[in-house]
Amino acid sequence: xxxxxxxxxxxxxxxxxxxxxxxxxxxxxxxxxxxxxxxxxxxxxxxxxxxxxxxxxxxxxxxxxxxxxxxxxxxxxxxxxxxxxxxxxxxxxxxxxxxxxxxxxxxxxxxxxxxxxxxxxxxxxxxxxxxxxxxxxxxxxxxxxxxxxxxxxxxxxxxxxxx
Numbered sequence: 001x002x003x004x005x006x007x008x009x010x011x012x013x014x015x016x017x018x019x020x021x022x023x024x025x026x027x028x029x030x031x032x033x034x035x036x037x038x039x040x041x042x043x044x045x046x047x048x049x050x051x052x053x054x055x056x057x058x059x060x061x062x063x064x065x066x067x068x069x070x071x072x073x074x075x076x077x078x079x080x081x082x083x084x085x086x087x088x089x090x091x092x093x094x095x096x097x098x099x100x101x102x103x104x105x106x107x108x109x110x111x112x113x114x115x116x117x118x119x120x121x122x123x124x125x126x127x128x129x130x131x132x133x134x135x136x137x138x139x140x141x142x143x144x145x146x147x148x149x150x151x152x153x154x155x156x157x158x159x160x161x162x163x
Contacts, residue, residue, distance in 0.1 A: 023048050024108050024116035027086075031101075031121040040070075040092040041122050047087065047108050049079035057108040057116075061089060064102045068094045077108065091122055099124045 027044040034041055049055050056078045061071055070092035077085055089106060101123045109115040 023050055024106065024118045026106070026118045026120050030119065031123060033123040033125050034093070035125050035127065037095045037126050038092070040090050043089045043091070043106075043120050045087055045089060045106055045108075045118060046084055047077055047079065047116065048084040049081055051110070051114045052081055054078070054080045055110040055112075055114060057110050057114075059087065059089075059106060059108045061091075061104050061106050063105040065091065065104045068097075073106075089120075093122065093124060097124055099126060 024045060024047050027046065030043070032041040032043070045059070047057060047059075049057070056076050058076050059073045061073065065071060070090075072088070072090035074087050077087060079085055091104070093102070101121050103119065103121045105117055105119050107115055107117045
């Protein structure tokens, strides 16, 4: 009787850590910053099938990512029970998107109720174009300088005539 109790405890020690594994994790960094328009960010995810049987998962990305984004994900990921596989998510935001943080969620689902999720973020910090004066500003500046020059010339002429 004593050996059976210790065997149960040993089996539980091995079963609990396996079921406690995270099923979908993003490899750090989970947030990336893009500083060039049109560039892409690649995130690495690891999916572990702890469902109890072989499954085929379909990864999707949601929350903060619209149809205007270019998204690259594998079509499906077949996994034996207990197996793990890494896959890439490549995000390319639209060129005219405002600088901000765009959180997203990647979900891997088997279509039968087994779903795993992980979160990440893409931060846009694209510097704007250099500020150049508009042509109308240059005309106003030139006109202002011309009037200032005429005013100064008039004063010099008046001062010359008085002497």
